Amino acid sequence: MSVNDNLATFAGLPVVPLERETVDDPAAVAWRIEMEDFEAPPEEFEAALDQLLERCGPAGPTALIVGEWGTAYETPFPMELLVNRADRLSGLRGLFIGEISPEQCEISWINQGDLTPLLEAFPALEHLWVRGAEDLQLTPLRHEGLRELVFEAGGLPAGVVRAIGASELPNLTFLELWLGVSNYGGDARAEDLAPILAGRSLPALTHLGLRNAEIADEVAAALAAAPVVARLAELDLSLGVMGDTGAEALLAGQPLTHLKSLDLSHHFMTTEMAQRFVEELPGVAVDVSHQQSEREWGRFTAVSE
Incomplete structure (x- = not known):
């Protein structure tokens, strides 16, 4: 897979965009949310997330891919939106944060944040992919749930390693x-x-x-x-x-x-x-x-x- 291309499958499920009108079984696909405007306000992404939860029912999606959430080049992914909805995301097993192409935002410009509260809130999460490592912690x-862990970065901080x-x-x-x-934050060494x-x-x-x-x-x-x-x-x-x-x-x-x-x-x-x-x-x-x-x-x- 190239960072220039969106995944066709994730966590063993076919990927479909939120905009698709008809899906036979919402739990049998990996949903993709992406803001068309790379400067979309935070409330627009929050509304899209809530729309997805309405479509998927009380357990939420099985797998979720997040593309551009709005100003990813300067604003960390809003982890709290997922953490605060953990009870409505009990079925979540796969999560990819930041499937953003270089045309949208260079990989080393993608802001992330502290993943710890997210992993603590979702003990059953099995697949976690993260692209971008600016301020990643x-x-x-x-x-005990994780089976697959992927960090894609132009420079992965030693602290995360x-x-x-x-x-x-x-x-x-x-x-x-x-x-x-090292020029993009990849300061890890063999030790x-x-x-x-x-x-x-x-x-x-x-x-x-x-x-x-x-x-x-x-x-x-x-x-x-x-x-x-x-x-x-x-x-x-x-x-x-x-x-x-x-x-x-x-x-x-x-x-x-x-x-x-x-x-x-x-x-x-x-x-x-x-x-x-x-x-x-x-x-x-x-x-x-x-x-x-x-x-x-x-x-x-x-x-x-």
Whole structure:
């Protein structure tokens, strides 16, 4: 999936816009709310949310995707609107906050806020995706419902990375972090990832994505001996700036032959090094597509602004 395209399915359900007039079963789709005017006043989004709740009945939607809520470039997503309606959203299992294209608002300009009250208000939430990380915050917590957690960012704050590592998420199977670049707030280093890579608080994890990383070589070196790797089925290091240094460290580390897939697409490896992954991991679906060349200012992630 590209940040330029809206999802067709989410949380295993087909996505339909709120404007669709006829839906046979409101609980069998993922609803999408988006303000046409990127400067829409807050009350317009609130009215759209209440309209959706009326359509879906007492348990609310099963899954909800929020696009532009109005001035996302300067106003955090109004988490309190969902938290204050938690009793009318008891059926909510999937939530994507900020499915906004670059034409609407660059990913690193999307304002978010503190996710902690939201997760506390929805203990049964299973899928949480968040795009944008301006002022994004999270306090360590225990959440037994989450199965899938995705943060898409041009720069993910180290504080959020550390909070995930310090949280107890016993049923999380899918974790994807777009680490990004320092110019857009992506200040995490390998040591910030250490609790995640140790895997003690993520016993069910089978998919780990550390994507879009300016520190891709550093991440690859840390993964070479990370305990969590041994129980993964899928490892995704795509969209970043990994070169031969990180690749060599990853190949020289623990075995990767148990993986079903290894995604290294959008990379700065030489052709010879990329081919080594394919040859040395014959039973793994290895993706080394989208080889990049350094520009005069150096390497670049696939998504940064």
